[in-house]
Amino acid sequence: MEFHSARFGLFLAVVLLLYWSLANRRGARYAVLLVASYVFYAGWELWFLSLIVFSTFLDYFCGRAIHASEDPRTRRRWLYASLGGNLAVLGYFKYSAWGADGLASLFAAVGLDPSGLSWVWRAAVPVGISFYTFQTLSYTIDIYRGKLRPARSFGEFALFVAFFPQLVAGPIVRAVQFLPQLDLRPRFDRARLHDGLYRIGTGLLKKVLLADVLGRYLVDPFYSAPESYAWWVHVLALYGFAFQIYGDFAGYSDVAIGAARLLGFDLPENFDGPYRSRSVREFWRRWHISLSSWVRDYIYFPLGGSRGSELKVARNLFVTMLIIAVWHGSSLLWVIYGLLQGGALVLERALERRRGGEPFTTTPVRSLVAWFAAFHFAVFTEFFIRAESLGQFGAVFGTSGEETAVHTFGLLALAGAFATHLLPGRTSEGFRARVCALPTAAVALLFGVACGLVAIAVVGETPFIYFQF
Amino acid sequence: MAPPSDRADDGDAAVARAEGPVRRAPVLLGLLQAFLFALVGVALVDVVYGRVDSDRNLSADSPLEPAEYLVWKNRPGFTNETTRISSLGLRSAEIPADAPAEELRVLGVGPSLVYGGGPDPPHMDRVWAPFLEQRLHADVGGEWRVLNGGVNGYSTVQAARWALQLLPRVEPDLVLLFVTPGRISLLDPSGTRKSRPWRGRPAPNDLLDRWPEPLLPAVLAVHDLLMARSSLYVRHRRSGPLEGHPDHVHRFMLGEHLLDDPWVQDGLARTFAEIEMLAEGCAERGVELRVVQLLDGVQYSSRRWNIYLSGAQQRGAPPIRTKRTEPQRLLGELLDERGLAWWTLQDAMSVLDARHHWTLSDRIHWSADGHELVAGALLEELVGEAGLLDLLRSRRAAAPRGSD
Numbered sequence: 001m002e003f004h005s006a007r008f009g010l011f012l013a014v015v016l017l018l019y020w021s022l023a024n025r026r027g028a029r030y031a032v033l034l035v036a037s038y039v040f041y042a043g044w045e046l047w048f049l050s051l052i053v054f055s056t057f058l059d060y061f062c063g064r065a066i067h068a069s070e071d072p073r074t075r076r077r078w079l080y081a082s083l084g085g086n087l088a089v090l091g092y093f094k095y096s097a098w099g100a101d102g103l104a105s106l107f108a109a110v111g112l113d114p115s116g117l118s119w120v121w122r123a124a125v126p127v128g129i130s131f132y133t134f135q136t137l138s139y140t141i142d143i144y145r146g147k148l149r150p151a152r153s154f155g156e157f158a159l160f161v162a163f164f165p166q167l168v169a170g171p172i173v174r175a176v177q178f179l180p181q182l183d184l185r186p187r188f189d190r191a192r193l194h195d196g197l198y199r200i201g202t203g204l205l206k207k208v209l210l211a212d213v214l215g216r217y218l219v220d221p222f223y224s225a226p227e228s229y230a231w232w233v234h235v236l237a238l239y240g241f242a243f244q245i246y247g248d249f250a251g252y253s254d255v256a257i258g259a260a261r262l263l264g265f266d267l268p269e270n271f272d273g274p275y276r277s278r279s280v281r282e283f284w285r286r287w288h289i290s291l292s293s294w295v296r297d298y299i300y301f302p303l304g305g306s307r308g309s310e311l312k313v314a315r316n317l318f319v320t321m322l323i324i325a326v327w328h329g330s331s332l333l334w335v336i337y338g339l340l341q342g343g344a345l346v347l348e349r350a351l352e353r354r355r356g357g358e359p360f361t362t363t364p365v366r367s368l369v370a371w372f373a374a375f376h377f378a379v380f381t382e383f384f385i386r387a388e389s390l391g392q393f394g395a396v397f398g399t400s401g402e403e404t405a406v407h408t409f410g411l412l413a414l415a416g417a418f419a420t421h422l423l424p425g426r427t428s429e430g431f432r433a434r435v436c437a438l439p440t441a442a443v444a445l446l447f448g449v450a451c452g453l454v455a456i457a458v459v460g461e462t463p464f465i466y467f468q469f
Numbered sequence: 470m471a472p473p474s475d476r477a478d479d480g481d482a483a484v485a486r487a488e489g490p491v492r493r494a495p496v497l498l499g500l501l502q503a504f505l506f507a508l509v510g511v512a513l514v515d516v517v518y519g520r521v522d523s524d525r526n527l528s529a530d531s532p533l534e535p536a537e538y539l540v541w542k543n544r545p546g547f548t549n550e551t552t553r554i555s556s557l558g559l560r561s562a563e564i565p566a567d568a569p570a571e572e573l574r575v576l577g578v579g580p581s582l583v584y585g586g587g588p589d590p591p592h593m594d595r596v597w598a599p600f601l602e603q604r605l606h607a608d609v610g611g612e613w614r615v616l617n618g619g620v621n622g623y624s625t626v627q628a629a630r631w632a633l634q635l636l637p638r639v640e641p642d643l644v645l646l647f648v649t650p651g652r653i654s655l656l657d658p659s660g661t662r663k664s665r666p667w668r669g670r671p672a673p674n675d676l677l678d679r680w681p682e683p684l685l686p687a688v689l690a691v692h693d694l695l696m697a698r699s700s701l702y703v704r705h706r707r708s709g710p711l712e713g714h715p716d717h718v719h720r721f722m723l724g725e726h727l728l729d730d731p732w733v734q735d736g737l738a739r740t741f742a743e744i745e746m747l748a749e750g751c752a753e754r755g756v757e758l759r760v761v762q763l764l765d766g767v768q769y770s771s772r773r774w775n776i777y778l779s780g781a782q783q784r785g786a787p788p789i790r791t792k793r794t795e796p797q798r799l800l801g802e803l804l805d806e807r808g809l810a811w812w813t814l815q816d817a818m819s820v821l822d823a824r825h826h827w828t829l830s831d832r833i834h835w836s837a838d839g840h841e842l843v844a845g846a847l848l849e850e851l852v853g854e855a856g857l858l859d860l861l862r863s864r865r866a867a868a869p870r871g872s873d
Contacts, residue, residue, distance in 0.1 A: 193503060452514025456704070
């Protein structure tokens with residue numbers, strides 16, 4: 001059930017009606033949300049539910065056992081059980097195909113017939129498994145660290161794991177951010193309603209009118225035969241994919257945040273104008289914020305963070321960025337992506353040290369130079385996300401042809417992406433504030449117009465890119 | 470180890486509990502208001518889109534009407550400033566009762582190109598059929614009647630079925646089945662396979678399969694209402710996976726690249742099965758059938774072709790650098806394999822875009838001059854095919870109409 005489908009619109013309307021009708025009955029309203037979340041998830045594949053239920057049981061009981069014990073060794077054992085169980089499931093479903101491919105290559109390299117490996121089952125990757133696994137891990141780790149009490153009931157914990165707005169593509173919500181909201185009286189007012197509609201409407205427009213149009217009319221045609229296109233089409237396509245993946249993922253996050261807001265929940269922001277960043281470090285504070293902050297808090301800091309020798313800090317940065325990269329996908333391209341990001345962060349840190357800790361962006365010209373460099377680094381490295389194989393590197397960066405035909409829709413979408421994304425943040429924020437200050441009827445009317453435009457532009461099924469992660 | 474905070478004693482929660490129960494009426498009213506005005510917003514877009522999209526509905530003021538088996542057909546008796554649909558559903562004058570028994574009749578069936586459609590359609594007297602009739606009278610001699618059986622939006626499956634229905638009523642000597650190598654013509658998104666009869670009316674399979682029997686009358690009533698009133702709904706029923714094709718063949722053009730695809734295999738098999746049924750029907754009645762290959766709109770010029778290839782790579786277009794006439798070559802091979810006689814208007818139509826200021830009424834449909842050009846090309850094929858004219862004349866002379 002994609003967010004940009006009429007079916008999801010109907011589903012959300014029914015859930016909202018039931019949920020708010022039962023607003024004064026705590027157990028019933030959360031039961032509605034839990035059942036709705038399982039129905040939503042089962043829409044992909046029924047058997048995916050078994051994994052999420054397994055993860056829920058495992059972490060619920062590990063969390064309670066950690067909390068109940070005073071013995072550090074026992075507590076650690078339960079934490080390892082949670083980490084081991086979750087990472088084993090994630091590793092198997094996400095990386096077994098990669099492992100099988102690697103084994104087949106190894107067989108072939110030593111002259112053995114790789115067809116003998118056909119028994120290795122290449123499991124389908126359940127949608128959203130990386131997202132909810134990280135959510136449940138944060139729960140047990142936070143209980144272990146003493147930052148959180150266990151969930152009040154199994155049902156409430158199950159709802160935290162499966163909450164449908166952000167279940168399949170984030171934002172990654174931590175238990176400390178979500179569980180306390182279950183104790184609050186359900187919140188609904190004019191501001192929440194308007195903001196929820198605005199976020200859903202703009203999220204759908206980002207996904208369908210920006211990302212899908214760029215993909216269909218610029219990026220996909222280019223990547224089907226990059227060597228045949230003129231050099232400037234290469235440049236446009238690289239920019240195009242940068243905005244496509246942004247529009248796709250940020251659009252999903254917006255719809256998730258908006259839908260949650262209509263249900264009275266607040267989810268963390270996931271994007272903050274990432275292509276306005278003036279450094280790679282800043283980029284990672286603005287891009288997929290819920291993942292980068294998760295990795296920072298649960299991996300980078302425990303490794304030592306920015307304390308210690310430069311060599312140790314560099315190691316921490318590389319490890320952190322590699323984990324972020326491999327979290328997304330199991331391929332050499334993702335590994336290269338992670339290494340490039342880690343290398344850039346190390347380089348930035350070294351340059352900053354040479355300046356004695358002084359920031360580089362002290363003048364408007366320097367800010368512009370820094371933005372230009374950071375933006376183009378992001379655009380360049382995102383090639384490794386889009387490319388189908390490393391072999392495409394030469395075709396994209398080393399050759400060009402004479403084909404110049406680019407669809408007008410692709411050019412319009414790219415121009416629109418530049419125009420909207422590079423506007424100062426206060427402009428878009430001001431627009432949002434002005435729209436949300438309108439009467440409810442006007443906000444809903446605009447929301448309906450956005451849905452209508454999306455309905456025109458949607459042709460067939462174009463799943464969100466981030467569902468595969 | 471004691472946790473630093475206890476959620477049960479959280480300050481916000483305490484405040485919330487102190488606020489008492491949620492007042493549900495304002496919440497539900499707010500949601501209802503938002504829902505209704507959102508629907509108004511969607512409806513506004515729908516209305517505007519409906520004015521822009523000319524190929525969308527089958528309402529009473531449309532020249533089309535629903536038809537079982539064909540899904541839709543020309544509305545007999547429909548009249549406007551450019552068109553008068555005959556009682557047989559043809560965009561031609563009525564066949565007079567005293568028409569000469571030995572006149573030779575040519576029936577052409579196919580999509581809007583054949584009908585003479587488009588946003589600014591030429592008058593029915595200035596399309597390929599009357600032009601061809603004039604040229605036959607002038608250049609070949611004898612009694613001729615050329616009938617325009619084109620219908621807007623028709624696939625080849627529909628056109629072949631329509632021709633089969635017309636055979637006993639029109640009694641043609643030659644049937645021209647116009648075909649393009651694109652999705653609509655060859656893969657039949659018309660809904661002919663997506664509907665089945667239900668209580669005396671055709672109903673979409675997906676609705677029949679998905680909804681319980683008691684709810685079907687209401688569901689189909691809503692479906693009918695939306696099909697008549699909502700251009701957005703019609704767009705999705707026609708183009709989405711429900712009644713159309715999946716995205717990867719949405720801009721399909723015949724080519725080797727997709728011949729293994731199940732959707733394409735199924736679509737082509739059905740299309741050729743219908744053509745073969747028509748061919749059998751024609752053979753039984755002693756009628757000649759020619760499949761006439763037209764160019765798709767994106768093939769009218771190299772520039773259009775390249776833009777199409779680059780913009781539809783993930784949606785069924787042949788690989789970049791495929792030759793513009795490759796689909797016609799392949800279609801010719803597929804027709805040859807089945808022993809179906811065919812003509813191609815490829816050369817005549819290749820100049821349409823270059824002369825678009827006078828040959829095209831929009832980006833796809835022909836102007837009156839374009840129709841005249843096509844009629845000339847058809848005449849060349851008809852006259853140029855060895856023995857065809859003599860065959861038609863001798864057969865009709867042996868069995869004049871009304872003799873049995």
